[in-house]
Amino acid sequence: MHIDKLPRFPLAQLPTPIEKLPRLSRELDGPDLLIKRDDQTGLALGGNKTRKLEFLVGDALAQGCDTLITAGAAQSNHCRQTAAAAAKAGLKCEVILNGKKPDVPNGNLLLNRLFGANEHWIDRPQRPAKLRELPEQLRAQGRKPYVIGVGGSNGVGATGYVVAMIELMEQLRVSGQRVDHILFGTSSGGTQAGIELGARITGYTGKLHGLSIDKNDPEHLEYETEVAQIANECAEYIGSVVRLTKDDIHVVYGYKGEGYGIVGGLEREAIRLMARCEGIILDPVYAGRAFGALVDLIRKGAFKRDETVLFWHTGGAPALFAYAADVVKAG
Numbered sequence: 001m002h003i004d005k006l007p008r009f010p011l012a013q014l015p016t017p018i019e020k021l022p023r024l025s026r027e028l029d030g031p032d033l034l035i036k037r038d039d040q041t042g043l044a045l046g047g048n049k050t051r052k053l054e055f056l057v058g059d060a061l062a063q064g065c066d067t068l069i070t071a072g073a074a075q076s077n078h079c080r081q082t083a084a085a086a087a088k089a090g091l092k093c094e095v096i097l098n099g100k101k102p103d104v105p106n107g108n109l110l111l112n113r114l115f116g117a118n119e120h121w122i123d124r125p126q127r128p129a130k131l132r133e134l135p136e137q138l139r140a141q142g143r144k145p146y147v148i149g150v151g152g153s154n155g156v157g158a159t160g161y162v163v164a165m166i167e168l169m170e171q172l173r174v175s176g177q178r179v180d181h182i183l184f185g186t187s188s189g190g191t192q193a194g195i196e197l198g199a200r201i202t203g204y205t206g207k208l209h210g211l212s213i214d215k216n217d218p219e220h221l222e223y224e225t226e227v228a229q230i231a232n233e234c235a236e237y238i239g240s241v242v243r244l245t246k247d248d249i250h251v252v253y254g255y256k257g258e259g260y261g262i263v264g265g266l267e268r269e270a271i272r273l274m275a276r277c278e279g280i281i282l283d284p285v286y287a288g289r290a291f292g293a294l295v296d297l298i299r300k301g302a303f304k305r306d307e308t309v310l311f312w313h314t315g316g317a318p319a320l321f322a323y324a325a326d327v328v329k330a331g
């Protein structure tokens, strides 16, 4: 393995802390709960994309690129973090966003503006064409764009989560803690790919559970294949001989609710529980939904009382403010 020799642009405050959640464990009458605070990665209000972007921006700089291009939902955390990373690295940033430009930007959108990203508003189906055309247009103007796919989920980006898994295992070794289950939200697959590969590389023996944010089984059985492909692309990039198949990837479905970004009772309860028991902020789209899934699994008896369960907080807090009305609604 040659992770240390790969191009990497420092963006994150590492290691992120691991905390105990004793009041939440008691409230849920459940297993011991730990949280890994990747909402505290440090760049522009934090989140999982900081880790991926260290390697993606490193690669962009190594290739002599001058512009980052990426795409996402209007409240994309990935776009916000990419815009911030570009600012820090002295690169230009173009973000392709779904929907209509609002009069007053809020949440992640407001932050994109502050970081000086150039916005391109499209209807979602136009995304693939826009991701092809925009780099061509910029090249014709003499710029050198680096395209980061949605969520930064490729072999280069996933490297950030191999490093994260190595970091977590080292923290557990030093503190003498054992973790039986690790749960995290999964959507474009890069985070899970890196964690799954990192788990193999480090010899983690507990279980990993990717909590699907935006897919329902059996609608997306190919997702496991996609995650394994990203992991294998990553293995090649970092020089590891490990290879994964779809059968190695565990994804939990059934928590999509009314759809991506639509806040329901599951997310509202999860956000309140975490806030009131532990003073920690979750967003309604990713970490709130993922933690809601974890609460449901605890209530269904998925974990033994003497087990330790780690929730990997992947960030997303800025989106909370854009969903204020949905979050404070009753029920």
Ligand SMILES: Cc1ncc(COP(=O)(O)O)c(C=O)c1O
Pocket (backbone or CB within 6 Å): 047, 048, 076, 077, 078, 151, 153, 185, 186, 187, 188, 189, 190, 191, 192, 286, 287, 314, 315, 316
């Ligand atoms: C806060 C947050 N958590 C989790 C995820 C899911 O990560 P991935 O896309 O790598 O599966 C995202 C992706 O956008 C996110 O913004």
